[in-house]
Amino acid sequence: MGRQGSGRPTLVADRRYSGAAKPAGKAASGPARRSRRGRTAASRRRGPIRWLLGLLSGLVRVVFGAAWAVAWRAGAVAALLLGVAVAWQAARLPSVTALVDGRARGSVTLLDRSGEPFAWRGDQFGGMVTAEEVSPHLVNAVVATEDRRFWWHPGVDPQGVASAVRINLSEGRGPLSGNGGSTITQQTAKLLCLGRPFDPDQWEDEAAYEADCRRTTLTRKVQEAVYAMAMELRYSKEEILTIYLNRAYLGAGTRGFEAAAQRYFGVSATDVTPAEAAMLAGLLKAPSTYAPTSSLERARDRASVVLALMEEQGFLDAAQMQEAREHPASLSGAAANRSGGAFADWVMDSGPEFFTRDTTEDVTIRTTLDRRIQRAAEEALASVFQNQVRAGSKAEAAIVVMSADGAVRAMVGGREDGAGRFNRATMALRQTGSSFKPFVYAAALDLGMSPMDRVDDSPLCMAITGSGTWCPDNYDRQFKGPITLTQAMAESRNIPAVQLSELVGRENVRNVAAGFGIQGDLALGPALALGASESTLVRMTGAYAGILNGGSAVTPYGLIDLTLQGEQEALMGQGGGIRERVIREAAARELTWMMWRVVEDGTGQRARIPGWQIAGKTGTTQAARDAWFIGFSADYVTGVWMGYDDNTPLKGVTGGGLPADIWRETMLRVLEGEAPRPLPMAPPAGGGGVFVDPNGLLADGSGEPFRSTGDPATDAALAAAFGQPAPQGSSEAEKNAVLDTLMSILSGE
Structure with a gap:
């Protein structure tokens, strides 16, 4: 027991304070007691809040922990599945050489008569090149433009994807619309259509197949990423780049950088300069838009952007950059000369489809085209329309130049001549008018008549069964009475032609015309003699070639032979040439003399060429809907047609006018530098040639x-x-x- 009243304080436990300790044995003051009571009350009030916050914190920790546990396990499972999918896909990938040429159709290369290429059709593939073989400038240009982190990423570039999504959203597009952030590996996967080959039973055509391959959806992007990573696992970076360099479409029908380098610059992809490499790499963004054959200026602007990227990434120094910009890439002569499009289309149509339009092989076709003559025809047409035809006129014209055996040397299908356009030289059936009359005279001469025989040029009316009375008239509405056949043809008089046709027999006239190649429904009535029948310009020109060569029919042709690339033996040969005789050679020579007179002092005088003997015939149809001039020198037959596509009448134009001018301008250029040769003609027997x-x-x-x-x-x-x-x-x-x-x-x- 303790003592009482000893004066010692009672022993108590020490209190802990956050501040300084209170002296032992001293009683707390009144205010201090109140403060403790206040804090105790506040603590009692905050107790439920602390309990609630603690509960919520605990729940968050539990949920987060559970989610993390699920997430890392799901992530591990997803990573495992992704790895399996990538490995499985990688195991199925074929060798690199099996992937470089995936074209569903072949190509056609057309060569002119000198053996130089001038047109291409189908999908051009220049042969396999590897990333190690091509010019380093080309590799650098492609990497700088398409995927600057190509050499380091595993097939997918998250940084690039995030940047692309940000750009798309900032420009108001969907996250997958516009910039895709695709790596070169992903682009290659898309070019390979994720390993799905073209199936004609599944897709309507190759274009539909490629459109489906380019489709961008979230599911497709995931598949593309898996395929890209599989390629990175299966192939080296150089092999992936090799596939890309050979599969990319680069405009103008070219597949792969080798074909594009040859098509645009006439060189191999191994030899391209920095400027050429930049232009080729620039095509990847929009091949048709930036193709230099479409717009060289636009292609150079795009190449300038690529050159800047190459310098920025250290692939070019300042001097190389300056050199490339001061000397931009230029098209080769063959690429720059886009002439002969109508001719090329015609040749493609003349061959079998399985070796032309629908070929699955790479084909080379040698043709009869002479590019010097082709340029002459194009320039002549442009010159006449620029200087002699009113601005804004919708009138059209076509030109065909051929040799006496029917070999077509040039063809202009219209004022806007080019591939895929309406070819008025071969497709337009038009009334021939007076250009048909030589066949009337040919029939007469073949039966033994002479150019100096006379025919009556007097008013004429004929009863036509079912049509009533038909009264033809001359163009000048005058009549000259008895005149020679020569004068009648020179002045292109209608009544003598009808009289002569009736005299020798319409059937004979039809047979001669058909023999020379004027096929189709030839008119049955007397209007046959006035060119009421229709024909194409190429057929009419071929018929006149038969007159020049001495009376034998020709089949106009442009194809000389067709071979598979790499083969020596031709699969097919010439598709035309001289055929059977139609009229006697003597008759053909006399007819040539009469047609010479047409140019010398008849309706064709505007076709004269000083120092040259020229024979020809004008033609103008009813209401001047068609105007023709077809004529020849000793070596070339040239036909010109002019008119409106909708048959609107020409105003103030006859065959002896603008068509003769176009003919003359063409032949002046064709014959330039050549020595004149006399026509193979014979004057009438008995000295009538005076x-x-x-x-x-x-x-x-x-x-x-x-x-x-x-x-x-x-x-x-x-x-x-x-x-x-x-x-x-x-x-x-x-x-x-x-x-x-x-x-x-x-x-x-």
Whole structure:
């Protein structure tokens, strides 16, 4: 027991304070007691809140812990499944060489008569090149443009994807629309369509197949990522780049950088310069838009952007960059010359489909095209329309130039000539008008008539069964009475042509025309002689080639032979040429002489070329809906057609006008630098070839100066006999009297 009243304080436990300790034995003051009571009350009030916060914190920790446990296990399972999927996909991938050429169709390369390529069709593939073989500038340009982290990422670049999504969202697009952030490996996976080959039973055509391969959905992006990582597992970076370099589409029908380098620059991908490499890499963004054959300026602007990226990433130094910009890439001669598109289309249509339009092989076709002559025709047409046709005119024209055996040397299908356009030289069936008349005269000459025989040019009316009375008229609405066949043709008089056709028989005329290649529904009535039938320009030009070559039919052709690339032996040969004889050679030579007279002093005078013998015939259809001029020198036959596609009548145009001008401008360029050669023609028997040339000199059918008879009156009569104007002061009666006497002498009477 303790003592009482000893004066010692009672022993108590020490209190703990956050501040300084209170002296032992001292009682707390009143305010201090109140403070403790206040804190105790506040603690009692905060107790439920602390309990609630503690409960919530505990729940969060439990949920987070559970979620983390699920997440890392799910992540581990997903990673395991991804690894399995990637490994499984990698195991199924074929060798690199099996993937470089995945075209569903082949290519056609067309060569001109000199063996130089001028047109391409189908999907061009220049052969496999590896990333190690191509120019380092090309590899650097592709990496700088498409995937600067290509050499380090595992097939997918999260940083690139995040950047692309941010850009798309900032521009108001969906996260997967626009910039895709795809690596080169992912782009290669897309080019391979994730390993799905083209199946014609599943897709309508190759275009539909490729559109499906390019489809962008979340599911497809996941599949693409798996396939890309599988490729990284299966192949080296160089092998992936090799596949990409060979599979990428680069415009103008080219597949792969080797084909594109050859197509645009005429060099291999191993030899491209930095400027050329930048232009090729720039095509990857939009091949058709940036193709230099479409717009060289646009392609150079895009190449400049690529060059800046190459310098920024250290692939080019400042000097190389400056050199590339000062000397941008230029197209090769073959690529720059985009002529011959209509001709190429025609040749493609002339061959079997399985080796042309639908080929699965790589084919080379040698053609008859002469690019010098092709340029001549194109320039001539452009010149006449620019200088002689009113601005804004919708009139069209077409030109065909061929040799006497039917080999087509040039073809212009319209003012906007090019591949895939309507070819008026081969597709447009138009009435031939007076350009048909040579076949009427050919039938007559083949039956033994002479160019100096006479035919009556007087008013004519004929009863046509089922149509009533038909009264043809001459273009000038004048009648000259009895005139020679030569004069009738030179002046393109209608009534003599009808009279002659009825005399020799329409069936004979139809047979001659058909024999020369004017096929189709030839008119049955007397209007046959006036060109009421329809034909194409290429067929009409081929028919005139038959006259030039001495009376044998020709089949116009452009294909010389067709071979598979890499093979020596041709699979097929020439598709045309000289065929059977239609009229006697003597008749053809006389007809050529008569057609020469058309140009010398008839309706075709605007086609004259100084120093050259030119034969031809004009043609104008009813209401001037079509205007023709077809003529030839000793080596080339050229046909020109002009008109409107909708058959609107031409205003103030006849065959002897603008078509003859186009013909002359074409042939001036074609014959430039060549030595003149005489036409293979024969004047009428009995010296009927005497005439007065444009210089006032008498000449015979060869064009050489002819010795005068010494009698001015006789010389004048001879001139009048062959279509020249009557001597000044001579009456028509006097002229006809001289002609009668002269014809008697020439006929041996």
